[in-house]
Amino acid sequence: MVESHTQWIEGLVASNIHWTPNLFSLRIEADVAPFEAGQYTSLALEIGGVRVAQPYSILSVPDTTPLEFFFYTQLDGQLSAELGRLHPGDRVWVKQIPEGRFTLDQVPPGRDLWLLATGTGVSPFLSLLRTPEPWQRFEHIVLVYAVRQWSDVAYGDVVAQLQAQYGERFTFVPFVSREKVENTVHGHIPASISNGTLERVAARGMSTQNSRFMLCGNPGMVQDALSALQQRGFVRSEEGRTGHITLEAYW
Numbered sequence: 001m002v003e004s005h006t007q008w009i010e011g012l013v014a015s016n017i018h019w020t021p022n023l024f025s026l027r028i029e030a031d032v033a034p035f036e037a038g039q040y041t042s043l044a045l046e047i048g049g050v051r052v053a054q055p056y057s058i059l060s061v062p063d064t065t066p067l068e069f070f071f072y073t074q075l076d077g078q079l080s081a082e083l084g085r086l087h088p089g090d091r092v093w094v095k096q097i098p099e100g101r102f103t104l105d106q107v108p109p110g111r112d113l114w115l116l117a118t119g120t121g122v123s124p125f126l127s128l129l130r131t132p133e134p135w136q137r138f139e140h141i142v143l144v145y146a147v148r149q150w151s152d153v154a155y156g157d158v159v160a161q162l163q164a165q166y167g168e169r170f171t172f173v174p175f176v177s178r179e180k181v182e183n184t185v186h187g188h189i190p191a192s193i194s195n196g197t198l199e200r201v202a203a204r205g206m207s208t209q210n211s212r213f214m215l216c217g218n219p220g221m222v223q224d225a226l227s228a229l230q231q232r233g234f235v236r237s238e239e240g241r242t243g244h245i246t247l248e249a250y251w
């Protein structure tokens with residue numbers, strides 16, 4: 001599709017929070033069209049006279065301002081590094097109409113909603129969990145947030161607020177792969193599905209009748225978790241077919 005420049009609007013950076021040398025969040029004032037939790041929009045900067053754009057999940061809650069995004073940097077690529085250098089008052093291009101089908105309306109009814117994320121893949125879930133809909137539709141929600149080091153767990157305040165608000169209806173399961181940390185799972189999401197660790201730690205069984213899954217982030221995790229779930233009889237939602245698993249891979 002040929003991209004029209006009229007789809008881009010100027011956004012104004014309201015803040016840039018650096019959580020670690022590799023992770024930061026931007027708040028951006030931009031008059032985008034209404035969006036659903038789980039959707040993304042594209043951000044762009046002019047780099048060497050060329051507009052460089054990438055898609056980013058929206059972490060903020062629909063109908064609130066400013067927009068918020070959570071980034072991993074220190075990559076080979078250009079855009080994430082440049083976005084990390086922005087300051088309040090700087091301008092950034094924002095696609096006016098958010099898009100994407102990684103939303104709750106792609107998830108069929110069930111009892112338990114399992115949200116499985118690596119790194120910045122937690123963004124759509126932090127938006128979704130702060131809307132009423134998942135809590136109206138599901139009895140119990142498990143958020144799995146997998147990182148390399150404990151210091152990579154950002155948005156602890158949002159998680160704490162959800163725990164306070166929803167109590168036993170909400171289970172938070174942090175995974176840390178590169179160091180051993182008390183009260184976290186040391187390892188990776190796909191293996192924990194296959195060997196039963198995730199169900200044990202979450203104190204909740206998985207079944208095709210009760211469990212619905214959303215997977216987001218690193219494509220290796222997404223693919224391997226999908227395979228682990230498929231081996232247990234779960235089916236992926238695809239165009240024209242509703243299944244138990246909805247997914248979004250970031251690269």
Ligand SMILES: Cc1cc2nc3c(=O)[nH]c(=O)nc-3n(C[C@H](O)[C@H](O)[C@H](O)COP(=O)(O)OP(=O)(O)OC[C@H]3O[C@@H](n4cnc5c(N)ncnc54)[C@H](O)[C@@H]3O)c2cc1C
Pocket residue numbers: 040054055056057058069070071072073075076077078079080081100119120121123248249250251
């Ligand atoms: C629908 C969608 C939503 C996305 N949402 C986010 C988001 O909320 N936050 C975010 O940081 N990125 C997100 N991404 C990835 C983002 O679009 C860019 O790919 C990323 O910022 C790297 O862009 P770049 O131009 O700096 O480097 P590129 O040259 O595009 O990427 C360099 C390499 O970095 C790796 N990489 C890309 N994204 C990540 C990541 N998030 N974490 C770790 N490694 C990565 C890949 O190996 C990639 O080949 C999303 C991608 C998609 C498709």
